[in-house]
Amino acid sequence: MTGLAELPLRPELVGEQPYGAPQLDVAVRLNVNENPYGPSEAVIAQIAAAVTEVARDLNRYPERDAVALRGDLAAYLGHGLTADHVWAANGSNEVMLHVLQAFAGPGRTVLSFAPTYSMYPEYARDTHSGFVTFPREHDFTIDVDAALAAIEQTRPDVVLVTSPNNPTGTALPLEVVVALVDASPGVVVVDEAYHEFARTGTPSALELLPGRSRLAVSRTMSKAFAFAGGRLGYLAADPAFVDALRVVRLPYHLSAVTQAVARVALANATEMLAAVDRLRVARDEVAAWLAGRGLEVADSDANFVLFGRFADRHAVWQGLLDRGVLIREVGPAGWLRVSAGTPEEMTAFTQALDEVLADDDVSARMP
Numbered sequence: 508m509t510g511l512a513e514l515p516l517r518p519e520l521v522g523e524q525p526y527g528a529p530q531l532d533v534a535v536r537l538n539v540n541e542n543p544y545g546p547s548e549a550v551i552a553q554i555a556a557a558v559t560e561v562a563r564d565l566n567r568y569p570e571r572d573a574v575a576l577r578g579d580l581a582a583y584l585g586h587g588l589t590a591d592h593v594w595a596a597n598g599s600n601e602v603m604l605h606v607l608q609a610f611a612g613p614g615r616t617v618l619s620f621a622p623t624y625s626m627y628p629e630y631a632r633d634t635h636s637g638f639v640t641f642p643r644e645h646d647f648t649i650d651v652d653a654a655l656a657a658i659e660q661t662r663p664d665v666v667l668v669t670s671p672n673n674p675t676g677t678a679l680p681l682e683v684v685v686a687l688v689d690a691s692p693g694v695v696v697v698d699e700a701y702h703e704f705a706r707t708g709t710p711s712a713l714e715l716l717p718g719r720s721r722l723a724v725s726r727t728m729s730k731a732f733a734f735a736g737g738r739l740g741y742l743a744a745d746p747a748f749v750d751a752l753r754v755v756r757l758p759y760h761l762s763a764v765t766q767a768v769a770r771v772a773l774a775n776a777t778e779m780l781a782a783v784d785r786l787r788v789a790r791d792e793v794a795a796w797l798a799g800r801g802l803e804v805a806d807s808d809a810n811f812v813l814f815g816r817f818a819d820r821h822a823v824w825q826g827l828l829d830r831g832v833l834i835r836e837v838g839p840a841g842w843l844r845v846s847a848g849t850p851e852e853m854t855a856f857t858q859a860l861d862e863v864l865a866d867d868d869v870s871a872r873m874p
């Protein structure tokens with residue numbers, strides 16, 4: 508067998524591992540911010556019927572521009588958006604790759620504010636783009652003056668900001684987005700993968716789109732929409748921005764099955780999103796519970812909570828896994844992230860964590 512080292516790989520890929528959270532067969536999975544509530548039997552039946560319908564034409568390529576789906580997504584977003592303002596792909600990960608393919612690349616720079624989504628450096632690497640991060644504040648907010656100085660210093664072609672941020676849960680005030688767009692020479696993408704979970708009154712950067720052709724807002728059906736397995740992410744921007752993404756996408760990138768199934772999910776948006784309120788409550792409850800145990804907890808507008816800080820976070824993570832609870836070892840040193848789940852899952856998590864923290868060696872905090 509040939510080893511990877513013997514292949515003429517791009518030098519920057521040597522030694523790299525395929526990225527992703529461990530997919531372990533564990534009873535309680537609170538590690539990738541999925542919505543734990545699956546579709547109803549009624550929606551499952553509609554999905555099956557839609558798949559049967561498109562199956563008759565699977566000998567043909569799908570509609571390349573997914574116009575009907577993009578129209579449905581625009582209607583879901585509101586704000587007067589139409590299909591022309593919306594782009595869709597296999598997860599917002601692919602949307603973000605399209606953005607970097609179109610606007611970053613060799614000799615160009617992507618700027619983000621850490622800690623943030625761990626996939627961004629991978630998209631930058633895969634598009635041969637430079638990737639630079641500047642630190643967030645201690646409470647994980649972005650200081651406008653520091654951000655403007657970062658833009659002045661790096662003159663980025665793409666700025667990626669996540670709101671609510673992953674893994675911290677921090678939502679970004681719109682004034683910060685406006686300042687970033689005004690100061691940036693390139694494009695600014697606000698990744699709103701968790702927007703539906705934000706506390707009431709948290710504005711969306713969608714409001715800022717009119718008159719700002721270098722701003723884009725990305726969303727996903729993977730989290731609040733309970734459709735992670737369907738792989739559908741999307742972005743809203745000026746039609747010219749969308750046209751740029753159409754240039755770099757692979758032909759027929761969205762399968763006919765994906766388009767049809769996503770349209771069924773969107774037609775049932777109210778039901779698909781029905782668990783969002785329950786998950787916000789679960790988030791707030793687990794945050795309060797963790798704080799009650801004397802832990803540091805980041806303020807979260809998403810469906811997860813970052814908590815810590817442990818001297819040996821891996822030992823805590825492993826202790827939970829040994830008790831059948833999988834969470835995520837991610838973020839700055841000492842922190843762990845737990846997704847909001849069902850009441851049964853949250854009980855399993857808190858009970859397991861109490862057991863783990865009873866061991867003084869494992870529960871030691873960072874200074």
Ligand SMILES: *Cc1c(COP(=O)(O)O)cnc(C)c1O
Nearest residue numbers: 598599600624673700727729740
């Ligand atoms: C989960 C997540 C996404 C969603 O990715 P998909 O490819 O749409 O599943 C995007 N951005 C952030 C910050 C996320 O945490």
